[in-house]
Amino acid sequence: MGSKSPSGLIAKGYTVTLRAPKDEQPLLIQDGLPNFSHVTLLASDNKHFAKDITPQSLVELLTLGTNLMLTVGPKQNLLTSLAPEFSLLLPPPATPLVSFFPERSDPANVVSIDIKSKPTPNDTFSVFSAAVEGNIWFSGTPFALGSNPLLFPILSAPAESFAADLTDAPGLVSDALVEASEKGGEGLWAGSSLAVVAGFQTLIGGGTGHGADSGPGEDKQARVVWVGGSSLFSDEFANKKVVEKVKDEQGLKVVEKPSANKQAALDIAAWAFQERGVLRIDSVSHRKVNTTGTPEMYTTNDEIIYNVKISSFNPINRKWEPYSAIKDLQLEFTMLDPHVRTALPAVRSIPGTYSTRFRAPDRHGVFKFVINHKRKGFTHLHHTATVPVVPPRHDGYARFLSAAWPYYAAGDAREEKKSKKE
Amino acid sequence: MSTAPPLPQNISASTVANTTSLLRILALGLISAAAIASRLFAVINFESIIHEFDPWFNYRATRVLAAKGFYEFWNWFDPTAWYPLGRVVGGTVYPGLMATSGVIYNFLHYFNLPVDIRNVCVLLAPGFSALTAWATYMFTKEMKDPSAGLLAAAFIGIVPGYISRSVAGSYDNEAIAIFLLMFTFYLWIAALKQGSALFGTLAAVFYFYMVAAWGGYAFITNMIPIHALVLLLMGRYSGRLYVAYCSWYAIGTLSSMQVPFVGFQPVRTSEHMGALGVFGLLQIVAFATLVRSHVSSKQFQNLTAISVVSLGLLGALAFIVMTYKGWIAPWTGRFYSLWDTGYAKKYIPIIASVSEHQPTAWPSFFMDLQFLIFLFPAGVVMCFRDLRDEHVFVIIYALVASYFAGVMVRLMLTLTPVVCVSAAVALSSLLDTYVDVKEPSLPDATEADKKPASSGAVGSHAGTSAAAVASSTISDIFNAAKSTKTSKPKGIWGTDARIVILLNAIGMLVFFVFHCTWVTSSAYSSPSVVLASQNPDGSQHIIDDYREAYYWLRMNTPQDAVVMSWWDYGYQIAGMADRGTLVDNNTWNNTHIATVGKAMSSTEEVAYPILRKHDVDYVLVIFGGLLGYSGDDINKFLWMVRIAQGVWPDEIQEPNYFTPQGEYRVDDRASDSMKNSLMYKMSYYRFSELYGGGNALDRVRNQHIPKVGPTLDYLEEAFTTENWIVRIYKVRKEDPLGRDLKTANAFAQGKKRKRGRVGSRRRAIV
Incomplete structure (x- = not known):
């Protein structure tokens, strides 16, 4: 395979099992259980695979919590039919990403992409670590991203690039592409809205927190990385220098820089294999103000304190560490609709703890504490705890009623009369 | 004064008084025994089990009361009912029944009699029926005399109209309420x-x-x-x-x-x-x-x-x-529906959907009251004779209760006591007249031609003595009003006339007893949780699908799972399966019930968000098509549609569920709304497979189900009972890839996906 990743992965402590596309063993799923924690499909040129590798079995792997790294090739194969399930739109076969800018000696389909153009997926989290600097060499298929909110681009194509068929060189644009554009609209296969690497974080059951899907379930969340071409991981691209023209006093000067492919590949793998951006809820507790212990039920208008401990995975020492950096964590107290929705800020003094205090609504029913934190790049945090909110007990109402003062007065008067008699 | 048969003369008045009171006590004791015994058919034919629907809630509440004490019961908030609204049980329940059972239970346990609370509940209704007989005796005694009282007690003890609500296991409020009704009325009359x-x-x-x-x-x-x-x-x-x-x-x-x-x-x-x-x-x-x-x-x-x-x-x-x-x-609307029987159907379908709120059919008057219904008017008319204050009461009661019993099947229960009282008054007057051995003194010459004609009329109409008594009474009143000057001697001459009438009356009473026993044993003693059918050899075959399904839920689902079903089965699921329900027989929240109705009558795509929003884990439907059990959900389906339509008239429309010809069909001519509704799909899912893929016959509706049955994407079959009466479906979770489940299912089955368009992009200008 000539890839650098396995050695890099082995160096990180992974056990790597290699399997040729048509090998029957070892099976991906045996007796309903996955055999591997992570599966990478690098055989992008192959058209046929062994029996147990089907789009369906790959999706099943995801539901079982196995991470996937899939590289798309120029030919149609099982990934072509799998991609739409992730709302990923592949261009027609044999239409690689092409760019004629900047001018360079390499063929047009070997594109260098500036990594610093945009942090992905967003400002709060980037799949690429700070160690990735410079340009990445890429050669392969780009894809357009559909509307699925779970999907995000990790590496976008350069703005001046587009998908094209290089075999019919004079026209550069194949009939298939025209047809696809007709369907998809103008500009679908061009520009920086195309991605060459895309990430996908699976949902875990939606989670009503009730009955069959109670419990955390972060361990079942899986990640998928779609890569436009396996050459991104190749030694050739890792060693290929990036030629840049830098302005200085003597005019333009040609500078050769090492490519960022190696580190980028490791970072992509690190995200895909759940090393980075992995959060979990350690514990949840809620109680009434001025009491200890979780009550079985709350009374309407109780003041409730809700605490949650969140930690993140540190891949270096392979330990879970308290994580206080979430700025937008929210808590909902819902019964059909959220009756209370409040910010859940981090507690400064205790790392990894988020806490809030709120008043239970004046409404009885079965309420749920819901944390539903879904941010691109991070594991989804989802937790629900069901608790009934009941009306006051028969002796829990106020003893003195302002509406009853005539009766109190009458009672007093009688008392006075009595005492006078005595 | 002469008597027809000779009477013993040498008995002291005190002996007579003592003997009559002893006989009365004996008679009351026997009546109580008969009342209790005839209500035990249910236990003997089936088992000691709580019946029907509402009693299951009462039983569950009583268990809480017995286990946790009165104050915990008072403050009981049930988070599993009406999920997620919950039910404040202490504030929405009539606690009298549970409190009564709790007192009996604690009383027995105080004396170290370890009786199970279930048996207290099962036998409470028969026990109180004996008290009802006594209360009716007291009430009727105020109306006429103790002998009429004894007759009334005997009537109410075995009359099917009351037994229908008080057999062993029918642990409902009415079980004690009729006693309280009669006793309160007695105390009012006494006061x-x-x-x-x-x-x-x-x-x-x-x-x-x-x-x-x-x-x-x-x-x-x-x-x-x-x-x-x-x-x-x-x-x-x-x-x-x-x-x-x-x-x-x-x-x-x-x-x-x-x-x-x-x-x-x-x-x-x-x-x-x-x-x-x-x-x-x-x-x-x-x-x-x-x-x-x-x-x-x-x-x-x-x-x-x-x-x-x-x-x-x-x-x-x-x-x-x-x-x-x-x-x-x-x-309230419930009240209006008493005046206008069409009101509920128009404005509050939830009330109209209950079978016991339907207007009463004529045969059920005879079924529930038999010959008492003929004596009843006679008794009421006789009340006009004296027209003391208490007679006015009976007359009003009779008028009001007759009207209400005609409006609602359920209110037959309130009519039954007054029918028993009036009939007893009428029959006892008849017996008084004919058992009385005194011969009237010879009439005056002017009256001589009138009297024999009158007595002859009585004889000739002996077959319909009720009418005879009524007519004679009316003529009495008429005569009394006409001629107050001359008091006529009235009475019966001879023994033969007496014997004819008495034999006739006794014959009717015997037939009444046979009728009551037959109705009780065949119609009113079925627990409805357990169904009985006959094997070809005549032996009894028990169909126990309900309990099979409920125990499956109890054993195989998480403790906090929520089950959606039509509201009829809410109490049973809570009582037998111990799982949360969306709606139950305490129909306090029409919108919540309409929500369930909407989910049941919509397509899967529409229903799924509703199910998920309400945290539904399982859906339970009753399907009688295999067995020919007509009380199933497809037959109740139109009510679900109507109730849902009441809240969402834009989304659910009743006519859509009929064929263009206006027929309610489930075969291949069924309308699209019908075929795509969740209820239809859940009922007939895999039904044709049972028949080897063809000619599946729904035995309730006698229609053939299409060969290609419905498919389910958002639900999966979890359990189906032996006779397919109860079918349970599990609600599937969201797809991990964020697709809708229909697409996900198509993908999992390897179907080719239609290539979708990217909607929001600019089109190329050609």
Whole structure:
């Protein structure tokens, strides 16, 4: 395979099992259980695979919590039919990403992409670590991203690039592409809205927190990385220098820089294999103000304190560490609709703890504490705890009623009369 | 005076009195035994099990009461019912039944009799039926005499109209409420007769018990004021009436307000305003009477009369204004449906959907009351003979209850006691006349030609003695009104005439007993949780699908799973499966029920978000198509549609579920809405596979189900019982890839995906 990743992965402590596309063993799923924690499909040129590798079995792997790294090739194969399930739109076969800018000696389909153009997926989290600097060499298929909110681009194509068929060189644009554009609209296969690497974080059951899907379930969340071409991981691209023209006093000067492919590949793998951006809820507790212990039920208008401990995975020492950096964590107290929705800020003094205090609504029913934190790049945090909110007990109402003062007065008067008699 | 058969002469009066009272006690004891025994068919034919639907909730509540004590029961919030709204059980329940069982249970355990609470619940209704017989005896004794009382007690003991609600295992509010109804009425009559504040207070105490036991207490709340009002209008105002009514109303109303479910209703709702109005009227009348007794002048009396009338008008006006302003709640829909039988179907389908709220069919009067229904008018007419205050009560009761029994099957229950009382009065008058051995003294010469004709008429109409008695009574009244001057001797001559009539009466009584026994054993003793059918060899075959399904839920689903079903099965799921339900037989929230109706009658795509929003884990449907069990959900389906339509008229429309010809079909001619509805899909999912893929016959509707059955994407079959009566489906979770489940399913089955468009992009300009 000539890839650098396995050695890099082995160096990180992974056990790597290699399997040729048509090998029957070892099976991906045996007796309903996955055999591997992570599966990478690098055989992008192959058209046929062994029996147990089907789009369906790959999706099943995801539901079982196995991470996937899939590289798309120029030919149609099982990934072509799998991609739409992730709302990923592949261009027609044999239409690689092409760019004629900047001018360079390499063929047009070997594109260098500036990594610093945009942090992905967003400002709060980037799949690429700070160690990735410079340009990445890429050669392969780009894809357009559909509307699925779970999907995000990790590496976008350069703005001046587009998908094209290089075999019919004079026209550069194949009939298939025209047809696809007709369907998809103008500009679908061009520009920086195309991605060459895309990430996908699976949902875990939606989670009503009730009955069959109670419990955390972060361990079942899986990640998928779609890569436009396996050459991104190749030694050739890792060693290929990036030629840049830098302005200085003597005019333009040609500078050769090492490519960022190696580190980028490791970072992509690190995200895909759940090393980075992995959060979990350690514990949840809620109680009434001025009491200890979780009550079985709350009374309407109780003041409730809700605490949650969140930690993140540190891949270096392979330990879970308290994580206080979430700025937008929210808590909902819902019964059909959220009756209370409040910010859940981090507690400064205790790392990894988020806490809030709120008043239970004046409404009885079965309420749920819901944390539903879904941010691109991070594991989804989802937790629900069901608790009934009941009306006051028969002796829990106020003893003195302002509406009853005539009766109190009458009672007093009688008392006075009595005492006078005595 | 001569007698037909000779009578023994040398018996002292005290011996006679002692013997009659001993016989009465013996008779009452035997009547009680018969009443209890005839209600045990259910236990003997099936087992000691709680019946039907509502009793399952009562049983569950009683268990909480027995296990945790009264205060915990009082404050019980049930988070599993009406999920996620929950139910404040302590404040929405009539606790009388549970409290009664709890007291009995604790009493037995105090004496170290370790009786299971279930058996207390199962046998409570038969036990109270014996008390009802006694209360009816007391009541009828006030009307006529002890012998009529004994007849009434015997009637109410075995009459099917009452047994239908009080067989062993039918642990419902009515089980104790009929006793309380009759006993409160007895105490009211006793209070009225004697002008006794003590009896008035006792009536109030039992009225309170009744309020705590059954929502039908409103019947007493309105019967007694109507009686008092009629007495007032008849000019029968007396100190006795004033004392009896005021002591009953004041204490009864205050104590009834202690029941949390009732709360301030007695002073805030229109149903209770009659009692308050009559109370006010009585005060005015009492004041006027007082003034009149002290003031002699004619003008002054006129003045008081005018002021009384104007005060009454003013009170009525104030009442109208308060209703208009909303301080007094107007009449509820349930009440309107009593006047207009079509009202509920139009405006509150939830009430109309209950079979026991349908108007009564004529045969069921005969089925439930047999020959009593013929004697009933006769007894009422005989009440006109004396027309004492208590007879007025029976007449009013008879009129009101007859009307209500005609409107609603369920209210047959309130009619039954007065039928028994009136019939007993009529029959005992007949027997009194014919058993009485005294020969009348010889008539005057002028009367001689009249009398034999009259007695001959009685003889010739012997076959229909009820009519005969009625006609003779009417002629009596007629004669009494016509000629008060000459008192005619009345009576029967000879033994043969007596024997013909008596044999006839006894024959009718015997037939009545056979009828009651047959109806009880065949119609009213089925638990409905367990169904019985006959094997080809005539032996009994038990169909136990309900319990099979409920126990499956109990054993195989998480403790906090929520099960959605139509509301009929809510109490049973809570009681037997111990799982949360969305809606149950306590139909307090129409919107929530309509939500379930909407989910059931919509397509899967529409229903799924509703199911997920309500955290539904399982959906349960009743399907009778395989067995021919007609009480299944497809037959109730139109009610679900109607109730959902009431809340979402834009989304659910009843006509869509019929064929263009207006037929309700489930075969291949069924409408699209029908075929795509969740209920249809869940009922017939994989049904044709059972028939090897063809010619699947729905035996309830006698229609052939299409060969290609419905498919399910958002639900998966979890469990189906032996006879397919109960089918349970599991709601699938969201797809991990965020697709809709239909697409995900198509993908999993390897179907080719249609390539979707990217919607929002610019189109190329050609």
